[in-house]
Amino acid sequence: MSGADGFNRRSFLALGGGIAAMAVAGCGSNTGRSDSGGGASGDKPALAQWYHQYGEAGTQQAVEKYAKEYPDATVTVQWSPGDYDKKTAAALLTDGGPDVFEYGNGPSIDMIKGGQVADLTDLLGDAKSDFTPSLLSRVTYQDKLYAIPQATDMQLLVYRKSLLQQAGVQPPTTVDELIAAAKKLTTDKVKGLFVGNDGGVGILGGPALWAAGVDYLTEDGQFGFDSPAAAESLRKLRELFTSKALLLGAPTDWSDPSAFTQGLTAMQFTGLWTFPQLQKSLPDDFGVLPWPKLDASTGAPSVPVGAYGASVSTKSKNVDAAKKFVKWLWVDQTDKQLDWAQSYGFHVPARKSLAEKADKLKSGPAADAVKFVNENGHAQTPLLWTPKSGTAYSDAVSRIIKNGSDPATEIKAVKAVVEAELKRIAG
Amino acid sequence: MPALATRLRGRYDRNLWFVIFVGPFVLGLLVFVYVPIVWSVVLSFFDARNTVTPTDFVGLGNYLDMLRDSAFRSSLATFVLFALFIVPTTFVASLGLALLVNRTRFARTFFRSVFFLPTACSYVVASLIWKLSIFNGVRFGLANTVLGWFGAEPVAWLSVTQPPWYWLVIVSARMWLQAGFYMILFLAGLQRIAPSLYEAAAIDGATGWKVLRYITLPQLRATSTAVLLLLLINAFQAFDEFYNLLSSAGGYPPYARPPLVYLYYAALGQGQDFGHGSAGAVLLTLLIALVALVQGRFLGLGKRED
Numbered sequence: 004m005s006g007a008d009g010f011n012r013r014s015f016l017a018l019g020g021g022i023a024a025m026a027v028a029g030c031g032s033n034t035g036r037s038d039s040g041g042g043a044s045g046d047k048p049a050l051a052q053w054y055h056q057y058g059e060a061g062t063q064q065a066v067e068k069y070a071k072e073y074p075d076a077t078v079t080v081q082w083s084p085g086d087y088d089k090k091t092a093a094a095l096l097t098d099g100g101p102d103v104f105e106y107g108n109g110p111s112i113d114m115i116k117g118g119q120v121a122d123l124t125d126l127l128g129d130a131k132s133d134f135t136p137s138l139l140s141r142v143t144y145q146d147k148l149y150a151i152p153q154a155t156d157m158q159l160l161v162y163r164k165s166l167l168q169q170a171g172v173q174p175p176t177t178v179d180e181l182i183a184a185a186k187k188l189t190t191d192k193v194k195g196l197f198v199g200n201d202g203g204v205g206i207l208g209g210p211a212l213w214a215a216g217v218d219y220l221t222e223d224g225q226f227g228f229d230s231p232a233a234a235e236s237l238r239k240l241r242e243l244f245t246s247k248a249l250l251l252g253a254p255t256d257w258s259d260p261s262a263f264t265q266g267l268t269a270m271q272f273t274g275l276w277t278f279p280q281l282q283k284s285l286p287d288d289f290g291v292l293p294w295p296k297l298d299a300s301t302g303a304p305s306v307p308v309g310a311y312g313a314s315v316s317t318k319s320k321n322v323d324a325a326k327k328f329v330k331w332l333w334v335d336q337t338d339k340q341l342d343w344a345q346s347y348g349f350h351v352p353a354r355k356s357l358a359e360k361a362d363k364l365k366s367g368p369a370a371d372a373v374k375f376v377n378e379n380g381h382a383q384t385p386l387l388w389t390p391k392s393g394t395a396y397s398d399a400v401s402r403i404i405k406n407g408s409d410p411a412t413e414i415k416a417v418k419a420v421v422e423a424e425l426k427r428i429a430g
Numbered sequence: 431m432p433a434l435a436t437r438l439r440g441r442y443d444r445n446l447w448f449v450i451f452v453g454p455f456v457l458g459l460l461v462f463v464y465v466p467i468v469w470s471v472v473l474s475f476f477d478a479r480n481t482v483t484p485t486d487f488v489g490l491g492n493y494l495d496m497l498r499d500s501a502f503r504s505s506l507a508t509f510v511l512f513a514l515f516i517v518p519t520t521f522v523a524s525l526g527l528a529l530l531v532n533r534t535r536f537a538r539t540f541f542r543s544v545f546f547l548p549t550a551c552s553y554v555v556a557s558l559i560w561k562l563s564i565f566n567g568v569r570f571g572l573a574n575t576v577l578g579w580f581g582a583e584p585v586a587w588l589s590v591t592q593p594p595w596y597w598l599v600i601v602s603a604r605m606w607l608q609a610g611f612y613m614i615l616f617l618a619g620l621q622r623i624a625p626s627l628y629e630a631a632a633i634d635g636a637t638g639w640k641v642l643r644y645i646t647l648p649q650l651r652a653t654s655t656a657v658l659l660l661l662l663i664n665a666f667q668a669f670d671e672f673y674n675l676l677s678s679a680g681g682y683p684p685y686a687r688p689p690l691v692y693l694y695y696a697a698l699g700q701g702q703d704f705g706h707g708s709a710g711a712v713l714l715t716l717l718i719a720l721v722a723l724v725q726g727r728f729l730g731l732g733k734r735e736d
Contacts, residue, residue, distance in 0.1 A: 088700060089698055089699065089700075092480070092698075092700065092702050093698070093702075095480070096480070096481065096482050111480075111700060111702075113479045113480045113701075113702060113703075114480055114702075116479075116480075117479060117480035117481055119480055192569075199678065199679075199680060200567070200586075200588065200589050200678060201589060201678055201680060201681075201683065202589060204680060204681065204683065205678055205679060205680010205681050206680055250567075250568075251567045251586035251589035251590070252565075252566050252567015252568060252571070252584075252586040252587060252588060252589050253566070253567065253568055254562050254566050254568070256678055256679055257679075257680075258679055267568060389701075390695075390699060390700040390701040391701060391703075393681075393700075394501065394681070394695065395501075397680070397681045398501065398683075398684035401683050401684055401685070402684065402685075405589075405590065405591040405592070405683070405685070406591050406592065406685075407592075
């Protein structure tokens with residue numbers, strides 16, 4: 004072997020080794036946190052903060068700006084498109100996860116019980132009474148707080164005023180009126196109502212219960228809806244599905260306002276986040292309603308309310324620094340919270356004092372929406388409602404709506420699953 | 431020492447080059463395939479919610495839970511139904527295409543390419559095209575436009591279960607994607623049949639259907655067995671088109687949830703329940719292995735052709 008060959012082999016190996024090292028380094032090390040834990044920025048701790056990708060323009064720049072303004076740590080924002088919930092849940096199992104992260108409606112009960120999220124109870128201080136109570140209770144387990152609500156989102160019914168007027172229909176106040184209105188508004192071009200391409204399975208599970216005057220769980224944490232009224236309310240969803248007045252199979256789903264703004268439907272159950280688009284496309288031609296009560300004597304109108312909550316991972320190397328940052332951003336910096344809720348998308352601030360200051364929410368449909376949050380708001384699902392309970396219920400709702408299964412039988416089956424889950428959590 | 435080094439390197443450095451070329455792939459296979467499989471089997475014996483380093487040993491508990499879980503069992507039923515649709519239809523379609531393309535004298539390469547091309551398309555992309563433009567439920571979807579010419583009402587293809595039109599969407603997407611691939615396998619099989627057999631058949635006066643029945647199909651037996659097995663295993667692994675056609679922000683419908691979609695939601699969804707998910711995966715693997723063995727025995731896979 005000549006010296007040249009040996010050299011070539013060595014350089015080849017060196018190159019190969021280098022590529023392998025790069026590949027390993029590239030795998031899963033992109034946490035958004037700088038490696039040094041200090042380095043150029045002196046002795047300040049380095050924190051990685053994760054967000055899901057918000058749809059509104061300017062949101063990413065806003066959170067990056069907030070992070071940059073924090074004096075006591077170097078905060079790096081990771082903005083995650085795609086399936087954020089699953090990505091974050093997986094990352095929390097490793098050391099490569101975030102220090103601070105947001106999670107829809109706060110961390111799950113298994114994250115809390117698994118010790119994945121830090122106790123944030125001492126962060127609120129005097130501000131506690133200023134946060135919307137239903138949001139706080141959603142992220143509290145055994146008197147300990149596990150997330151700080153960032154901004155409130157809600158779902159509600161929007162309707163085209165002009166179309167209702169033409170058809171001589173009043174905004175409905177009971178489920179029967181809603182079904183009648185949907186039928187009357189349906190023509191060969193426009194459907195009466197859009198509640199998602201799955202016929203409402205995904206979003207009407209909660210409103211159907213509240214309309215019947217019951218809830219997922221009772222106050223003392225027991226199964227909440229083994230009642231004839233709940234069965235009747237779910238049966239109404241089936242009636243709606245078979246009425247031929249529902250829009251089904253639209254190119255976009257309920258969370259997008261396109262079906263409504265493009266005139267495919269006269270009413271749609273959607274989210275507060277669609278308001279900027281609605282106001283642009285249909286200024287002054289849309290009104291809002293909560294999901295109506297079952298009938299004149301049963302239940303109450305309702306809107307599902309949720310919030311992304313900021314949590315701290317216990318796997319963080321700087322749990323205390325992370326908690327301090329969360330307190331700074333989501334408790335102390337009220338101007339930033341107001342900016343976050345108002346300047347980009349359309350959210351209700353999580354704090355009552357700020358919600359009163361939010362100019363965009365003072366008039367028109369937005370003001371009505373805020374009123375619904377306060378008067379008819381329910382947490383989307385309770386904390387003890389586990390994914391398994393959720394699947395059992397949504398499977399049941401799907402069978403009731405699409406196959407015409409008997410609601411009372413389905414409720415019994417859900418009850419068995421939920422009670423087993425509640426027992427597991429308590430154990 | 432030099433002697434040992436030389437021996438290790440082998441003649442002409444063969445061993446060394448073998449390690450250099452094969453080593454990285456073996457390492458990748460170990461790290462990304464074998465270790466996770468072994469780890470998953472370990473997890474299946476533990477209560478592993480929101481952790482991959484569990485401490486709470488539950489023995490066969492997770493397996494029993496999964497076998498008792500009606501949703502898991504119904505997912506297996508969904509799969510069986512799907513396999514009953516997709517395996518025979520794809521088999522017949524790809525065999526038919528292969529026979530057609532094999533016979534054609536005009537623009538042979540062109541037709542082969544045309545039928546094979548969909549194989550290169552991603553399942554996700556095809557599913558989205560099917561869902562958003564061909565089979566969406568509004569007036570202007572492609573399928574509904576065509577129906578409209580005949581005066582029919584628009585059909586909400588993926589939203590209704592009575593009648594279960596969603597099967598048409600799922601099966602047609604998979605057919606389009608994979609028939610070309612199996613067509614190539616059949617073509618290879620067809621080209622291995624000795625022309626003298628056909629000549630002898632022709633002399634005996636056999637034509638058309640008889641040639642197919644007594645010459646072509648028996649000669650394709652080995653290929654057919656392999657194709658059937660591959661089709662069945664692929665059907666077991668169905669995920670992409672189901673997930674992309676039917677999942678929504680609100681969840682996933684129970685009536686078209688094959689095992690992999692169910693396990694995906696159990697282990698990797700918000701549940702993060704790796705114990706039950708892994709137990710389900712092991713059960714599914716055993717089931718696939720069992721079916722493959724039985725099918726192999728039944729159809730004589732791997733047997734010498736006499």
